[in-house]
Amino acid sequence: MSREQEVVQACPTELFIGGKWRSADGGRTLAVEDPSTGTTLCDVADASPADGVAALDAAVAAQAEWAATAPRERGEILRRTYELMTQRADELALLMTLEMGKPVAESKGEIAYAAEFFRWFAEEAVRIDGGYQVAPNGQGRFLVMRQPVGPCLLITPWNFPAAMGARKIGPAVAAGCTMVIKPAAQTPLSMLKLAELMTEAGLPAGVLNVITTSDSGGVMEPLIRDPRTRKLSFTGSTPVGRSLIEQSAEQVLRTSMELGGNAPFLVFSDADLDQAVEGAMLAKMRNGGEACTAANRIYVHSSVLEDFAAKLTEKMSALKVGRGTEDGVQVGPLIDGKQRDKVKDLVDDAVQQGARVLTGAEVAEGKGYFYPPTVLTDVPKSARLQKEEIFGPVAPLTAFDTEDEAVAMANDTEFGLVSYLFTRDLARALRVSEKLETGMIGLNQGIVSNPAAPFGGVKQSGLGREGGSVGIDEYLEVKYVAVNLD
Numbered sequence: 475m476s477r478e479q480e481v482v483q484a485c486p487t488e489l490f491i492g493g494k495w496r497s498a499d500g501g502r503t504l505a506v507e508d509p510s511t512g513t514t515l516c517d518v519a520d521a522s523p524a525d526g527v528a529a530l531d532a533a534v535a536a537q538a539e540w541a542a543t544a545p546r547e548r549g550e551i552l553r554r555t556y557e558l559m560t561q562r563a564d565e566l567a568l569l570m571t572l573e574m575g576k577p578v579a580e581s582k583g584e585i586a587y588a589a590e591f592f593r594w595f596a597e598e599a600v601r602i603d604g605g606y607q608v609a610p611n612g613q614g615r616f617l618v619m620r621q622p623v624g625p626c627l628l629i630t631p632w633n634f635p636a637a638m639g640a641r642k643i644g645p646a647v648a649a650g651c652t653m654v655i656k657p658a659a660q661t662p663l664s665m666l667k668l669a670e671l672m673t674e675a676g677l678p679a680g681v682l683n684v685i686t687t688s689d690s691g692g693v694m695e696p697l698i699r700d701p702r703t704r705k706l707s708f709t710g711s712t713p714v715g716r717s718l719i720e721q722s723a724e725q726v727l728r729t730s731m732e733l734g735g736n737a738p739f740l741v742f743s744d745a746d747l748d749q750a751v752e753g754a755m756l757a758k759m760r761n762g763g764e765a766c767t768a769a770n771r772i773y774v775h776s777s778v779l780e781d782f783a784a785k786l787t788e789k790m791s792a793l794k795v796g797r798g799t800e801d802g803v804q805v806g807p808l809i810d811g812k813q814r815d816k817v818k819d820l821v822d823d824a825v826q827q828g829a830r831v832l833t834g835a836e837v838a839e840g841k842g843y844f845y846p847p848t849v850l851t852d853v854p855k856s857a858r859l860q861k862e863e864i865f866g867p868v869a870p871l872t873a874f875d876t877e878d879e880a881v882a883m884a885n886d887t888e889f890g891l892v893s894y895l896f897t898r899d900l901a902r903a904l905r906v907s908e909k910l911e912t913g914m915i916g917l918n919q920g921i922v923s924n925p926a927a928p929f930g931g932v933k934q935s936g937l938g939r940e941g942g943s944v945g946i947d948e949y950l951e952v953k954y955v956a957v958n959l960d
Contacts, residue, residue, distance in 0.1 A: 477568070478568065478572060478799065481565055481568050481569050481572070482515050482516050482569070482572060482663070483516075484565075485516075485569060485663045485666055485667050485670075486666045486667065486669070486670055487503075487516055487517065487518040487519065487663075487666065488518075488519045489519045489521055489525055489529070489684065489685050489686065490666065490669045490670075490682070490683060490684040491525070491528050491529045491532050491683050491684075491685070492528075492529075492531075492532035492535070492536075492679055492680050492683065493532075493673070493678070493679020493680060494679070496519075497519055498519035498520050498521050498522060498525055498687075499521070499522040499524045499525050500522065502519070502520040502521075502522065503517035503518060503519060503520050504517065504518060504519075504520040504659060504686070504687070504688045505517050506518055506573055506660070506661075506662060506663060507573075507660070507810070508572055508573070508575075509574070509575040509660075509806075509807040509808065509809055509810060509842060509843050510575050510796075510797040510798060510799075510806060510807045510841075510842040510843075510844075511797070511841050511842055512841055512842060512843070515572055515573060515663075516663075518662050518663070518666070518686045519686055520686065520687055520688050520689075521685040521686060521687040521689075521693055522687075522689075522693065523689075523692055523693050523696055525685055525687075525693070526654070526685055526687075526693040526694065526696065526697050527696065527697070527700075529654040529683040529684075529685050529697075530625065530627075530654055530683075530697050530700060530702060530703065532652075532679075532680040532683050533625040533626075533652040533653060533654050533680060533681075533683055534625050534652070534702045535680055536652045536678065536679065536680030536681050537622075537624055537625055537651075537652045539678070540622075540650055540651075540652055540678060540680075540681050541621070541622045541650040541651075542650075543650065543678075545599045545600045545602060545648075545650075546599070546600055548599045548647055548648055548650060549595075549596040549597065549598075549599035549600055549648065550596070550676075551596075551647065551672070551675050551676045551677050552592045552593070552595055552596035552599065552644060552647055552648060552675075553592070553593065553596040554675035554676060555589075555592045555668075555671060555672050555675040555677075556589045556590070556592040556593040556596065558671045558674060558675055559585060559588065559589035559592070559668075559671060560586075560589055562671070563582055563585045563586065563589075564582070566581075566585045566636065566664070566667060567581035567582040567584075567585050568581070568799070569663055569664060569667060570584065570585070570635060570636060570661075570663075570664050571798040571799055571806070572663075572798075572799070573635070573660070573661045573662075573663045573664065574632065574633070574635055574660070574661045574664075574806075574809065575762075575798055575806040575807040575808070575809065575842075575843075576761055576762060576798050576806045577798040577803045577804060577805070577806050578798055578799060580760070580761065580798075580806075581798070584634055584636055584637050585636055587637050587923070587925070588634075588636040588637040588639070588640035588641075589640070590925040591637070591640040591641050591643075591644040591925045591941070592640060592643075592644050593925075594644065594925040594926055594941070594945075595644035595645050595647065595648040595945070595946065596644075596648070598645070598648050598943070598945070598946050599647075599648035599649075599946075602620055602648075602649065602946065602950065603620070604617070604618050604619040604620055605617070605618035606618075613959070613960075614956060614957055614958055614959055615956075615957040615959060616954060616955070616956065616957070617954070617955035617957060618952060618953070618954055618955075619952075619953045619955070620950040620951065620952055620953070621650075621950065621951055621953055622649045622650035622651045622949060622950060622951070623649070623651055623704045623705045623728055623949050623950060623951050624651060624652075624702075624703075624704035624705065625651065625652050625653070625654070625702060625703055625704055625705075626642075626646050626651050626652070626653045626654070626703075626704065626705040626706070626707060626949065627653075627654050627655075627656075627694065627697055627698060627703055627705070627706045627707070628642045628643070628646070628653055628654070628655040628656070628707050628708075629655075629656050629690070629694065629706075629707070629708045629709070629710065629718075630642070630655065630656070630657050630658060630665065630709055631658050631709050631710045632657075632658035632659075632660040632661040632809055633761055633764045633765060633766075633809070633865075634761070634765070635657060635658070635661035635662075635663075635664035635665060636664045636665075636668060638709045639655060639657065639664075639665050639668060640668070641709075641925075641929070641940045641941060641945075642655070642707045642709075642730075642940065643655065643668075643672075643682065644925075644945075645940075645945045645946040645948065645949050646949050647677070647681065647682075648946055648949075649946050649949035649950050651705070651949050652680060652681050652682075652683075653681065653682050653683065654683045654684075654685060654697065655682065655683070655684050655685075656684075656685050656686070656687065656690065656693070656694060657684070657686060659686065659687065659688050659690070660809055660810065661809075662686040665684055665686075666684060666686070669682055669684045695721055698718065698721045698722055698724075698725070698727065699721060699724050699725060700725070701725055703725060703727060704727065704728060705727055705728040705729070705730075705948075705949065706718060706722050706727050706728070706729050706730070707729070707730040707731075707938075707940075707948070708729075708730070708731055708732070708733075709732040709733075709766075710732075710733065711733065711734050712733040712734040712888075712889070712934050712935070715731045715733040715734075715936065718731070719731065719937075728948070729937060729938070730936075730937060730938035730939075730940065730948045731936040731937045731938065732766070732929070732930060732931070732935075732936045732938075732940060733766075733889075733891075733931070733934060733935050733936040734766060734863050734889055734891070734934070734935060735766040735767060735768070735770065735863060735889050735891035735892060735931065735935055736770045736771065736861070736862075736863055736887040736888075736889040736891075737757070737767060737768060737769050737770050737771070737891060737892045737893060737894065737912075738769075738770070738771045738772075738773060738883065738884035738885075738887075738893050738894070738910075739753075739754060739757055739758075739769035739771065739772040739773065739893075739894040739896075740773050740880050740884060740893070740894065740895045740896065740897075740906065741754075741772070741773070741774040741775060741778065741782055741896045742775050742877070742880070742895075742896065742897040742899070742902065743775040743777045743778055744897055744898045744899055744902075745778070745896035745897050745898065745918075746896070746898060746918075747778060747781055747782055747785060748785070749896065749918060750782065750896040751782065751785045751786050751789060752920065753894060753896060753916070753918065753919055753920030754769060754772060754786055754869065754894075754920060755786075755789055755790075755920065756919075756920030756921050757769035757894050757916065757920035757921070758772075758867070758869050758920075759790075759793070759804075759805065759847065759867060760920075760921065762805050762806055762807075762808065762866070762867050763864060763865060763866045763867040763868065764808065764809065764813075764865050764866065765865075766863070766891055766935075767891065767892050767914075767921075767922065767923065768864070768865070769869070769894055769920075770859070770863060770864055770870075771859075771860055771870060771872065771883070771884075772869055772870060772871050772872070773872050773873075773874050773880050773883055773884065774871055774872070774873060774874070775873070775874060775875070775880075776873040776874065776875050779851070779871065779873045782871070783832060783849065783851050783871055786849055786869060786871075787832040787833050787849045790833055790834065790847040790848070790849050790867075790869065791833040791834070791847065791849075793805050793847045793867075795838075795844055795846060795847070796844075797842070805847060805867055806844075807842045807843040807844045807845075808843045808844070808845055808865075808866055809843065810843055811843055813843065813865060813866070814837070814843040814844070814845050814866075816865070816866075817845050817864060817865070817866035817867075817868060818837060818845065819858075820857075820858050820859040820862060820864055820866075820868070821835050821848060821850065821859070821868055823857060823858045823859070824850055824853050824854070824857040824858070824859055824870060825850070827854045827856055827857050828852060828854055829850040829851065829852055829853045829854065829857060829870065830850065830851050830852050831848070831849075831850055832849040832850065832851055833846075833847065833848060833849050834846040834847050834848030834849065834867075834868070835848045835850075845866055845867060845868075846867070847867045847869075848867060848868045848869065849868075849869045849871065850868065850869070850870045850871065851870075851871040852871075852872075852873075853870040853871060853872050855872075855883075857870070860872075861887065863889075877902065877905070877906065880906070881906060881909045881910065884910055884911075885909075885910065885911045887933075888933055888934045889931070889933060889934055889935045890911045890912045890913060890931050890932035890933035890934070890935045891912055891913060891914065891930075891931035891935035891936070892912050892913070892914040892915065892916065892922055892931070893910040893912040893914075893915050893916070894915070894916040894919075894920060895907065895910070895915060895916070895917050895918070896918055897918070903917055903918075911932060911933060912931060912932060912935075913929075913930045913931040913932045913935065913936075913939075914929065914930075914931070924941070925941050925942075926941065926942055927941055927942045928940070928941055928942035928943075928944050928945065929941045929942070
């Protein structure tokens with residue numbers, strides 16, 4: 475048996491409800507595919523709406539006792555999870571690569587990133603504070619306490635199958651909330667393995683429940699509308715997020731939404747071009763471009779566009795594409811055929827409207843959902859990829875001449891997750907940062923994600939923040955007690 479087969483066989487494939495592994499209602503299963511070959515890795519349980527209700531039942535039953543658990547104990551469970559993930563990073567990374575496609579080196583990076591959320595929120599668990607205040611008239615006192623929201627629904631995407639779950643589970647555990655989590659049908663294995671690790675770390679039965687399903691809407695909508703649910707946290711597309719917000723309105727749920735992006739990447743004439751190119755490679759090619767934080771529109775001052783394009787094209791064309799488990803591979807496949815077709819359509823549309831191809835843009839024959847690293851220049855404003863999230867290894871370049879023009883182009887989108895800005899002029903950096911309509915900005919750097927920082931967007935990129943000192947606030951309610959001293 476190969477190492478790949480061993481890792482897959484060692485991963486749970488059933489639903490995790492109330493601390494027990496169980497098959498889906500009716501024994502239904504769904505196939506998990508290797509996107510680099512198109513072959514099936516294994517089958518996992520395919521939950522029904524009844525299974526979803528059973529998971530929520532378990533979360534509700536465990537809520538009171540879990541909320542009363544000492545913060546230090548909750549933190550220690552998170553700390554042990556961090557240590558287990560660190561110890562088993564190689565196994566976890568290989569599993570992720572097999573189901574999602576990214577190179578093993580990137581998967582190891584994601585495991586380290588995901589584990590950091592558990593370490594960060596292990597420390598936050600014992601720092602949940604409150605307040606004591608003398609009333610302004612001096613005749614009473616105000617007590618302010620923060621308590622867990624209650625049972626939460628967590629929905630995660632396929633592109634970061636460990637990190638997106640950890641970013642939600644970490645603060646929920648620290649705050650004292652129980653959970654039902656639904657990973658994406660394409661990449662359920664990383665979450666199932668994480669549930670196994672958290673159980674080993676001492677997480678009590680019912681606190682974390684995992685349901686995998688091919689019928690996301692049919693399983694989750696009844697839970698969203700269930701009066702026992704108190705919070706929904708979703709990472710995914712804006713159209714789906716809008717629908718979930720509508721469903722959440724019925725029970726007036728607390729919601730956290732990390733939705734789509736259309737990140738602008740601004741390179742001014744005074745930027746260090748080598749630094750800007752390195753930043754562009756990180757911002758564009760992390761996860762093969764399948765990231766909501768990926769640089770989607772690259773705007774370069776006309777005086778340096780030619781040099782920047784040449785340097786970026788040289789680096790993009792040198793990237794090795796292949797199966798993520800192979801040595802030296804830097805770019806794996808896209809998640810499935812639908813996503814590859816979308817990327818191809820966006821590039822074809824831009825080229826038909828006058829964009830020039832500097833490298834890539836030709837889909838290779840063979841197995842797997844591969845798309846080559848691609849650089850386009852002279853991309854017109856009317857091209858679809860100026861408006862739509864690419865989610866692939868395509869870097870579209872557009873020239874600008876003035877600072878105001880660059881800012882206007884950057885803000886010309888319904889999205890507002892992250893922007894990237896490269897300049898050596900401090901005054902410009904501050905001016906432009908204040909004008910950009912995004913929740914995060916990478917100033918002279920191509921990566922903004924950090925467990926210790928608040929992650930989230932504005933406009934139609936979402937609601938709320940994950941990570942940082944404010945990340946736990948999403949899972950806590952504020953209660954005020956008026957004290958009469960008479």
